Amino acid sequence: MTGKRIITAPVETTGDGEAILPVAAPSLSVSGRRWNPGDFVFKHLTLFFSLVLLSLVFLMGYEMYRGSAITLEKFGWEFLTTSTWDPVMDEYGALPFIYGTVVSSLVALLIALPLGLGVAIFLAELSPAWLERPLSFLVELLAAIPSIVYGLWGIFVLVPWLRLNVQPLLSTHLGFLPLFKGPAYGFGMLAAGLILAVMVLPIIASISRDVLRAVPNTQREAALALGGTRWETTKIVLGTAKSGILGATLLGLGRAVGETMAVTMVIGNRADISASLFNPAYSMASVIANEFAEATTPAYTSALIEIALVLFVVTIILNAAARLIVWGVTRKFRTA
Amino acid sequence: MNRIRLVAAAMAISALAVLPSMAQLKLNGAGATFPYVIYSKWFDVYHGKTGIEFNYQSIGSGGGIKQVIEGTVDFGASDAPMSDVQLKAVAEKQGTEILHIPTVLGAVVVTYNQPAAGTDLKLTPEVLAGIFLGDITSWNDKAIAAVNPGKNLPSMSIIVAHRSDGSGTSAIFTDYLKKVSPTWATKVGAGTSVNWPVGLGGKGNEGVAGLVKQSEGAIGYVELAYAVKNNLPYAQLKNRAGKYVGASFEAVSAAAAGSARNLPADLRVSITDAPGEMAYPISGFTWLLVYKSMKGKEKANAMVKFLRWAMGEGQSYAKELYYAPLPKEVVKLCDTKINAIKAR
Numbered sequence: 001m002t003g004k005r006i007i008t009a010p011v012e013t014t015g016d017g018e019a020i021l022p023v024a025a026p027s028l029s030v031s032g033r034r035w036n037p038g039d040f041v042f043k044h045l046t047l048f049f050s051l052v053l054l055s056l057v058f059l060m061g062y063e064m065y066r067g068s069a070i071t072l073e074k075f076g077w078e079f080l081t082t083s084t085w086d087p088v089m090d091e092y093g094a095l096p097f098i099y100g101t102v103v104s105s106l107v108a109l110l111i112a113l114p115l116g117l118g119v120a121i122f123l124a125e126l127s128p129a130w131l132e133r134p135l136s137f138l139v140e141l142l143a144a145i146p147s148i149v150y151g152l153w154g155i156f157v158l159v160p161w162l163r164l165n166v167q168p169l170l171s172t173h174l175g176f177l178p179l180f181k182g183p184a185y186g187f188g189m190l191a192a193g194l195i196l197a198v199m200v201l202p203i204i205a206s207i208s209r210d211v212l213r214a215v216p217n218t219q220r221e222a223a224l225a226l227g228g229t230r231w232e233t234t235k236i237v238l239g240t241a242k243s244g245i246l247g248a249t250l251l252g253l254g255r256a257v258g259e260t261m262a263v264t265m266v267i268g269n270r271a272d273i274s275a276s277l278f279n280p281a282y283s284m285a286s287v288i289a290n291e292f293a294e295a296t297t298p299a300y301t302s303a304l305i306e307i308a309l310v311l312f313v314v315t316i317i318l319n320a321a322a323r324l325i326v327w328g329v330t331r332k333f334r335t336a
Numbered sequence: 337m338n339r340i341r342l343v344a345a346a347m348a349i350s351a352l353a354v355l356p357s358m359a360q361l362k363l364n365g366a367g368a369t370f371p372y373v374i375y376s377k378w379f380d381v382y383h384g385k386t387g388i389e390f391n392y393q394s395i396g397s398g399g400g401i402k403q404v405i406e407g408t409v410d411f412g413a414s415d416a417p418m419s420d421v422q423l424k425a426v427a428e429k430q431g432t433e434i435l436h437i438p439t440v441l442g443a444v445v446v447t448y449n450q451p452a453a454g455t456d457l458k459l460t461p462e463v464l465a466g467i468f469l470g471d472i473t474s475w476n477d478k479a480i481a482a483v484n485p486g487k488n489l490p491s492m493s494i495i496v497a498h499r500s501d502g503s504g505t506s507a508i509f510t511d512y513l514k515k516v517s518p519t520w521a522t523k524v525g526a527g528t529s530v531n532w533p534v535g536l537g538g539k540g541n542e543g544v545a546g547l548v549k550q551s552e553g554a555i556g557y558v559e560l561a562y563a564v565k566n567n568l569p570y571a572q573l574k575n576r577a578g579k580y581v582g583a584s585f586e587a588v589s590a591a592a593a594g595s596a597r598n599l600p601a602d603l604r605v606s607i608t609d610a611p612g613e614m615a616y617p618i619s620g621f622t623w624l625l626v627y628k629s630m631k632g633k634e635k636a637n638a639m640v641k642f643l644r645w646a647m648g649e650g651q652s653y654a655k656e657l658y659y660a661p662l663p664k665e666v667v668k669l670c671d672t673k674i675n676a677i678k679a680r
Contacts, residue, residue: 084531088527290539294502
């Protein structure tokens, strides 16, 4: 109401305090009341951009669905549950690739989660200020290294080390477990899991650190005031940040699932399902990268596109879950 | 005065503008990575001589064939001949035949990491197939010892290494195994990617060579050129004539010459397991894929002239770049193909 009055009668100095309003009010009233073509265009243009992005995702999904029509029809759900991959006979089953992606990612998380969480706790809770900044920088630097460099490091350093030192040790002491059976090639699931762990570590560490920082200081103060030790205080803070850390883990998992180059260089590229981490395996992203360029028959191309579709869906689900969880945490603190 | 000068200047400029447009005839091609080195040498030298530009993208044989079918390039290149289905697709989509013009030869060698074997390991087709089928798993297997007398091979497990990416090298290698081993033919077959019974996969020649170098007891296959450049040891193979032959440019050309008498008219042929005393058995042509009737007279002329040059002077660049040149018998067959190229 005041807005309208001010526009029609901008100078209304009655002297009882209303004189202040005409100066401040117009900027407030414009968005709500007066129609401005520039604003209209701006708003709808940005809306359009956002919708383009959204439709891009849907189009990608649709294109992959269309591109994999041949194998979708020929194999149906069996595509996900059979393990023969034979381009000569045109028989395709994606199970070894799905298995390889899932297991190598899980191995990576198993190693990277405790490490990353430890780094995050140190940086957010314990580190002296002078150490925190360079350390954070170094952790984030790990994320900036191109994956091909990780792959080369894997081939020339990690794999020989695994073959000559780690795998013999594991098989003599833990050889009774099916996990550590078989000959030591160096290349294989274990190498892939380890290299992914290094790549996932900075994501888990830096996001967990931010989540821990988002926990209000009052909690720490309360815990300390009640006579809690550093460890007990950290436990309480961790409890509050639990779901955020889970989100960080899922984001790391998303990275591990999609990683291509470094994995294909060390995983051994063999479409086999085996309980032993020593054996060569294969991953979804790797098989697409390796075989797509020379896939000449329609069914072959279609099978590879269907693997891409599976990977696409898995990645979207993981990322969406991670986002939802992280949002949940931050909203809780904003309302609190 | 001024006016005359202006006109003269304008004429000079327009003359300049015309010149490059004549010289800038450009042919686009795509395909095999294996012959990329010699093709780029050829295109470079030929550009210097004639001003005709060739733009070649080494995206892989399969990609080259796809682009030829779609008609997005002026020519393609492949390490494996096009299939009948693919040729039919070109005829339907582009309304013309595809000519396969062999350009140079390559070979695939079996490299290994077994110090006790020295640098002259001998293999028979049966042993090689046995190893890659997973039937022969140890270096001291009797079958290996029988053809390598005097070598004390240890009881060490054999680690098989193969290509993980789709590749013409795999196609030639599996084509050979398919010919020499009935078990391989029924169980695995031949192709750019196959369902390998055993082994680790490495990406590219360097990936396989890396696997072999790093793992004692490993055996794998790479291109001859790659093995020579990197000083890798490679095995002598028993050829169809019963002689053990190490891969060399002469032995590869000999394989092509041995097959030349029985070449089919369209030159689409595999020369693995070729006859001839000197012939190295895992050899193969690499082809340029050219439309029989090309779009545009200028382009057709340029292509014909270039191909004639490649068959003659071009061949002399082969050896220094680690390719085997075509034997004379094959060049003669190519000439008749090249003469058939027309414009439309």
